Amino acid sequence: MTRLGVVSQLLEIGLALLLAPLLSGWINQCRAWLQNKSAPGFLQPYRLLHKLFNKESVVAEHASPLFRSAPYIVFGCMALACAIVPTLSTDLPLSPAADAIALVGLFALARVFISLAAMDIGTSFGTLGARREMLIGFLAEPALLMVLFSASLISKSTSLTTIVETLAHRDMAIYPSLAFAGVAFTMVSLAENARVPVDNPATHLELTMIHEALILEYSGRHLALLEWAASLKLFAYSCTGLALFFPWGVAEAEAPLALLVAMPMLVLKLAIGGALLAFLETLSAKMRIFRVPEFLATAFLLAVIGLLVNILVGA
Amino acid sequence: MSPLVGQTINLLAAILLMLSFAMISQRRILSLIHLFTAQGVTLVAATLLVGYATHQPHLYISAGITLALKVILIPLLLHRVIARLDVRWDVETLINIPTTMIIGIALVIFAFNLALPISKLSVSIARGTLGIALACVLLSFMMMITRSKAVPQVIGFLSMENGLFFAATSATYGMPMVVELGIALDVLVGILIFGVFMFHIREQFDSLDIRHLEKLKDD
């Protein structure tokens, strides 16, 4: 563990915590522009967090300790996820602790706790949201795993830093399997982050909501943590996507200067990615919940084909 | 020739396969036609690239034929047919789409297994893609089986032709010119007959649903 490694690790967590709400705000801003609406400004998520942290947290009478601890666990999971995805540098002290499979596990852990917490109160919306969340999760996770495997087949390792190192510092090469994986990953991210074709983060329409139904009973700092965790999740997903498909600009070990370049690169890539996400969301219409399994099955199959293509063409 | 060209061809092949899958999962006829056009464009790009990389001028000609036929003429005809017949509705598949996709995966694995040993023997730079071409053929085949409407069946037929064409490019550097011209002529005549047929079927059955065409059976 080098000192530079510690620095870049801390920098990365700090950056993630700071930038995640900004990314959400930026996407909302772009979406508003595209839809010809006036946006609240991309600092709005910070204002929201500030407001929520200053409010009293009201908890239902029958809530168990699980309900209270869930926001902290979820937030912790997401922060850790952001820490192990190499965004700035591939020299991360925390990264050997968890590989690509563990990353999926982290997301799953957060999902289990938030779903349990939602059912804990016993309201019908919470249960409904939890059920839908699990439905999406059990289809999205294998797809995500397949995407990560496609990438790890190329680098022959499931360690995220190794994957990014291989992909970023190879000779210019085009991998057809990554094209499949990229499409599949986009579809999974949309579903996992409650974006438009699957869920609409901007509404509280009880028939369709998934994410909002889960956190309906939370208020005050609990809600703030969950909202923050949601932005962190989106940030982690975006960074994973960038790391797998557009890894250029990530600093290697022993390169302090590259770290300085890596930061503006990351911000730039995230800005472009966020704008694209907003574009995608504007183009598509929300699908019926019964079509979601089909959507995710498609993602899964695409990822599997990616793997197969890799085996065929690479052989 | 840089490895980049070969990789780009592989990428185009992968896109072709992705488009085939998209066609299987697509319900709307209009989107099917768009996907078919996109497949044609990919095919043209792949053919041009192989022609460029291997200095085979006749591949430019066959790319030109594909462009004229499958990117411009046939989509145009299909658009006219669906506009005249007013059949832009959603098509229901006989088997639900996730099941079709899973069968599709099985077909892809089958095709890859079949092609893996023989593609090594090919001399073409696009040889790795023979399995993809075969997979496209089989997927279009399945699309024809699972659709009950006339227009999607025709599109499946044409996309199968695309797969075959790509197979010819990936296994060898395309077929001899005279054969390629013959195939193009057959496809063109075939699509014209299809077009005429659709109007007749519509006239006789008031629908383009192939399920009406099940009277002739051995009881």
Add this chain to the structure above:
Amino acid sequence: METLLFVLGIPLFGSLVLAFTGQRDIAREINVAFSLATFIATCVLTGEVISGGPIFAWHREFFIDPLNVFLVTLTAFVGLTTAIFSRPYMRIERDHGKMTPTRLRLYHSMYQLFSCTMLVALTTNNLGILWVAMEAATLTTVLLVSVYRTPASLEAAWKYFILCGVGIAQALFGTVLLYMAAEKVVGVDGGALLWTNLAAVKGRLDPGIITLAFAFLFIGYGTKVGLVPMHNWLPDAHAEGPTPVSAVLSGLLLNVAVYALLRCKVLTDGALESNLAGQLMMGFGLLSVVIAAFFLSRQKDVKRMFAYSSIEHMGLITFAFGMGGPIATYAGLLHMTVHSLIKSAIFFAVGHATQKAGTQIMSDIRGLIKVSPTVGWGMMLGSLAILGMPPFGVFASEFLILTTAMREQPWATPFLLLALGVAFAAVFSRVQPMVFGETTVKPLAHPPALLPVFIHLGLGLMLGLYIPPYLDAWYRQAARLMMGA
């Protein structure tokens, strides 16, 4: 070379001429005239091949050898007799209002074009062109089958189009693979799709590719042969199209498809150590014979019944060629010839019978012998001939096939005998009342054109009793060619 140009050019020109004049009364005679001219040209061509040996033409893209020349002649001959038969048949159809002038024009033009595509398929040396011609033959026959524009005929044509289109697409993939295998051996500019070039190097072709290629070619051309389980299009197309079309479909197109399969088999046998091609052909051939025989007994429509009989015979022919060996191959070729003659004769007779009865349902056709003795006898004799009664030619070829099967593939003989027995019972029990049953239908005024029926039956009879020496030599030579010598 000039003769070949005439052989291919006359029907093509005829199709053009008839595209403009096909609706007139004289068109039926023009059709016969062009078919006659084609036949004469093929006779001249045959003479040249007999005296001068194999012919190559146009950069070796076309060639005539002992195997295809007899099929060329047969095709032109049945094309001619069918044209003669269709002359009065189409007049009556027009009088009944089933054929409008536009449809007549389409029919006549497509008839000639169809002959042209089959002749191209038979004479080409290039396996790619063979595919193109087969596909073109499919397209022209689709138009011919759908010519009545009734719901049933449209359905049949659509099924035919889709099934054969898909099937033949597999054959294209097989052709691509074959090309790939050949290109490695003879080089890019070596004419790697020319059959003669391939046959010269067949021992050096990669067995792995050839195995796969033959599998695809077999599915593709097998669909056109009508082998079970790819046979679904065949009964519909035969039953719903005009009867002359059924006659040429059964008598000619199926033969051409078998021919394509044979060409591929020769290459495959040369490239592989194993007898894969033969085993595939035997298996599917036998399956077709058995399945078709049992379906035969369940038919109500007379044309459908004889269509299943065609599947059965095609299965038998495929089985014979699958066994290989000089006798079985000889028998297969003989069976191709007699089946093509007798089956088209039957369809001619059936055509008249259904026109008189106004229906194709067998239980509604009765007492043909009283309505028109010639039609009745034609149908009866034709049915007996196709069922393999001596002294007709089918008996001779079936006898040869069966005895060879007993010696070389004893496991198959019980199935073959069972199938032939079932087919006999099924066809005979249906034809007998149709011919001799009681009827209320009055004899019709117009005389049937039964000359073709009896010419065909006569030739079939002759081949059962006596095979002319030059024909015999011909078959032997073709069989040797197919043995890879």
